[in-house]
Amino acid sequence: MKAISYWSIAASMATAVASVSFTTPIFAQDINEAKLLERLNSLENEIKILKEQLQETKEQTAEVKKVAVKAERKAIKAEASSDIVRPNSWHLAGYADVGIEFSDGENSDTFTSGKFNPAFHFQYKDLVLFEAEFQVQTSTLGETEVDLEYSQLDFLLHDNAVLVAGKFLSPVGQFQERLHPSWINRATNAPAGFGHGGIQPISEVGLMLRGGVPLGQKLFTYSVAIGNGPRSGHDGVELEGFGRDDNSNKALSGRLAFFPFDNLEIGGSFLTAKIAPEAEEAVDDHDEPDTLAEEIVEGDYDLWGFDMAYTRNNWDIRAEYLTADLKGLGGDADHGEAPALSWEAWYAQAAYRLSGITDSSFIDKLEPVVRYGRFTAEGDHDLEDELNEKRFNVGLNYWASPSVVVKTGLEFRNYYADHRDDDTRLQFQLSYGF
Amino acid sequence: MRKVFKILSTIAVVGVLGSFGFGAIAETAQNKPDPKQFARGAKAWAKTCARCHNMKSAQDNSDEEWHVDVTHMRVRANIPGDVARDIEAFLKASNK
Numbered sequence: 001m002k003a004i005s006y007w008s009i010a011a012s013m014a015t016a017v018a019s020v021s022f023t024t025p026i027f028a029q030d031i032n033e034a035k036l037l038e039r040l041n042s043l044e045n046e047i048k049i050l051k052e053q054l055q056e057t058k059e060q061t062a063e064v065k066k067v068a069v070k071a072e073r074k075a076i077k078a079e080a081s082s083d084i085v086r087p088n089s090w091h092l093a094g095y096a097d098v099g100i101e102f103s104d105g106e107n108s109d110t111f112t113s114g115k116f117n118p119a120f121h122f123q124y125k126d127l128v129l130f131e132a133e134f135q136v137q138t139s140t141l142g143e144t145e146v147d148l149e150y151s152q153l154d155f156l157l158h159d160n161a162v163l164v165a166g167k168f169l170s171p172v173g174q175f176q177e178r179l180h181p182s183w184i185n186r187a188t189n190a191p192a193g194f195g196h197g198g199i200q201p202i203s204e205v206g207l208m209l210r211g212g213v214p215l216g217q218k219l220f221t222y223s224v225a226i227g228n229g230p231r232s233g234h235d236g237v238e239l240e241g242f243g244r245d246d247n248s249n250k251a252l253s254g255r256l257a258f259f260p261f262d263n264l265e266i267g268g269s270f271l272t273a274k275i276a277p278e279a280e281e282a283v284d285d286h287d288e289p290d291t292l293a294e295e296i297v298e299g300d301y302d303l304w305g306f307d308m309a310y311t312r313n314n315w316d317i318r319a320e321y322l323t324a325d326l327k328g329l330g331g332d333a334d335h336g337e338a339p340a341l342s343w344e345a346w347y348a349q350a351a352y353r354l355s356g357i358t359d360s361s362f363i364d365k366l367e368p369v370v371r372y373g374r375f376t377a378e379g380d381h382d383l384e385d386e387l388n389e390k391r392f393n394v395g396l397n398y399w400a401s402p403s404v405v406v407k408t409g410l411e412f413r414n415y416y417a418d419h420r421d422d423d424t425r426l427q428f429q430l431s432y433g434f
Numbered sequence: 435m436r437k438v439f440k441i442l443s444t445i446a447v448v449g450v451l452g453s454f455g456f457g458a459i460a461e462t463a464q465n466k467p468d469p470k471q472f473a474r475g476a477k478a479w480a481k482t483c484a485r486c487h488n489m490k491s492a493q494d495n496s497d498e499e500w501h502v503d504v505t506h507m508r509v510r511a512n513i514p515g516d517v518a519r520d521i522e523a524f525l526k527a528s529n530k
Contacts, residue, residue, distance in 0.1 A: 084498065091495070091502035123502045131506055156505070159515030178510065184487040212512040221512035257512075262481045311485050402488035433487075 087125050094118040094133065095403075097182040097431035105413070105423025113138040114429075117149065117181065129154040150203060150241075164208040164225075167241045170201035171208065171223035171255045172269040173320055174307045183433030186316065186351045186369040188409045192391040193345025193375030199303070199322050200345070201230065201271060203241035204253065218261070224254035229273035230301060236341055236383055237275060237301060237326060247298060249274035263312040269322070271303040275329055299329025299338070314353040321346040339379050343387075347373025353399075367397040369409075376416070388416035395427075403433035475524025478517050486511065492528035500525040 098114040101107070119133040132151040139145050152166035169177045175194045179185055194200045206227025213220045229251025230239045251273030259265050276298050305322035325342040349371035355364040371393040377383045395409030406428070413423040483489045495503060500522055508518035 085501045086498065089498045089502050091499045091506070093503065093506070121502045121506045123505050126505075129502070129505050129509065131509075154505075154509045156508075156515065162509050164509065178486045210509070210512055212514040212517070214514055219514075223512065265485065309485065399488065402490050 088122070090120070090122045092118065092120060093434060095181045095183045095431060095433040097429055099188065099427060099429035101428075102426040103423060105421055105425070107423070107425075115182070126156055128156065158211070160211040160213045162210050164210060165206075167203055167205045167243075168208055168225070170204050170239070170241075170253065170271075171210065171225055172201045172253050172271055172303065173255070173305060173322060174267060174309060174318070175320060176200050176202060179318075181433060182429065182431035183403050183405060186349065186367070186397065186407075187371055187393050187395055188407050188411075188427040188429040191320075191345070191347035191349070191371060191373040192389050192413075193322070193343070193373065193387075194320070194347070197235060198345060198375065199239075199324055199343045201239035201253065201303070204228070204251070205241040205243060206250065208254075219259040221257045221259075221267075222254070223256075224252075226250050226252055229253075230271075230275060232275050232278040232299070232329060234278075235386070236343070236377070236380070237324075247274055247276045249298065253303075263310055265309045266306070267308070268306045269304065271301070271324075273301045274298040275301045275326065277329060297328065299326050301326045314355060316351040316353075317349070319346070319348040341377065341379035341383065343375075343377045345373065345375040347371055347391075351397075365399045367399060369393070369395045369397060385417035385420070390414040390416075405431050407431070471520050471523050472527055474517075475520035475522070475527075478513075479521045479524055482511065482513060482517070482521065483507070492525045495525070495529060497526045497529065500529065 094117045096114065096116045099112040100110070101112060102109045114137065116136045117133055118136075119131065122130045130153050133149040135145075135147045135149050137145050148167065150166070150168050152164050152168040155163040155165070157163055171177055173194070175190065180190060180195065182188075189195070190198065192198070196202065204225050204227035206225055208223060208225035208227075210223035211221070213222070227250060228242050228245035229249070230237045231242060231246055232238070251271060253269070253271035253273075255267050255269040257265055257267035301324065303322060303324035305320065307320040308318065310317040321344075323342070323344045325340055327340045329338050329341075349369065351367055351369040354366045354368070357363070372391070374390050375387055377387045391414070392412040393409055395407055397408075398406040400406065407430075409427045409429075411423075411425040411427060413425070415422060479489065492500075504518050504522040504525065507513060508515065513521070
């Protein structure tokens with residue numbers, strides 16, 4: 001009896017357990033299905049959004065591809081057109097400047113209209129280059145003055161030789177040929193004795209052979225010219241290129257330079273010429289001056305000098321020296337030999353660009369400059385009084401771009417002549433090289 | 435007579451020198467620069483132009499303008515022809 005009751009208890013318990021175990025999973029399944037449905041809906045939504053985004057991306061990609069193809073076509077077209085260098089090619093360059101000058105000396109305070117110097121370059125293949133530069137400026141009397149600075153044909157003979165024919169800037173020294181444009185010149189004007197009215201020849205009419213010859217890693221350059229040469233004038237000798245010669249002797253001039261290393265150039269220059277006495281030109285340009293050939297006693301004009309340039313990093317240091325003498329001009333059998341005249345001019349200049357020394361972009365563009373020079377003549381008192389001076393310049397340049405500069409400068413002119421007062425000038429100049 | 439002889443001899447020397455290379459200057463400037471020429475040109479541009487003036491940006495000029503401008507500077511600054519071609523190649527490759 002007792003045993004039967006144990007079996008009944010066990011059966012009851014088994015029934016209870018079974019009933020519990022079957023009823024509980026049915027309840028949990030309902031909950032999971034709901035969650036799954038919810039999750040499914042959520043995933044469907046996400047897929048829908050992703051599909052929309054994918055479509056949008058596809059459309060954007062197509063647009064970008066279209067733009068890229070268009071840009072590439074344009075770039076190819078631009079590159080193709082820019083690569084064209086025609087056999088006859090040309091380039092317009094030059095420079096212009098304006099300025100203001102305040103003076104406590106002989107000159108009044110004044111605005112200066114400055115100069116406009118267009119330069120034309122025409123080239124045929126790699127054979128010949130024609131180049132010409134005009135200088136257009138307003139005179140003190142208000143007239144427009146037009147001068148032909150140079151007009152030359154350059155025959156590219158060889159990698160190391162160019163033959164120049166026509167009117168060209170004198171190769172003597174470095175200032176006139178390479179530094180005088182106002183966007184290159186660090187100061188507002190030429191050093192004393194250089195430029196118009198100075199000792200440095202301005203231009204020449206004739207032939208010049210020039211070029212650069214590498215010597216190992218170093219460079220040697222030469223410029224040798226034969227031309228009409230200088231003439232006698234009111235200020236002694238006029239060193240400009242004349243369209244016709246007044247004597248049959250040709251002037252020989254030139255410059256030889258050497259670069260011991262990349263940043264240092266050392267040059268030597270010379271000019272030797274016969275100069276006829278100043279004569280009244282005939283009215284007709286084609287006529288010779290009305291002085292008989294046998295009466296002319298020509299003078300010997302000889303000039304020589306040297307120059308140096310050191311350009312490294314922020315430094316630009318230059319110096320130039322020229323000396324010339326004229327002997328025997330104007331002498332004749334009655335009065336004997338005329339007195340000799342001599343000239344001497346030199347300058348030294350240093351400029352330092354302040355770029356890279358501070359974080360200021362303004363200071364980066366500043367460049368202090370200092371220059372000192374002298375110009376003296378001997379042999380004629382009037383000439384000495386007019387020309388002899390010491391000149392000291394100190395200035396500060398602001399380079400708005402590599403070829404646009406605003407210059408400010410103080411110039412101290414100390415004249416040798418007792419009757420001339422010293423002159424201090426405050427100068428401003430804006431120059432643009434193009 | 436002596437003067438005439440001097441002038442004629444000068445012209446003769448010029449002519450003889452010229453005959454070495456006139457017309458034989460290669461038109462290599464038209465070709466695409468090789469990397470070495472580009473590097474040589476960049477170096478020559480930096481050291482040659484700055485001897486007298488600030489260096490303008492390569493993008494200031496078109497290929498044709500650089501072609502003429504570099505020739506102008508070759509004459510003015512006595513730059514050897516091969517160096518001028520390197521500079522031109524560098525500038526033309528850098529102005530795009």
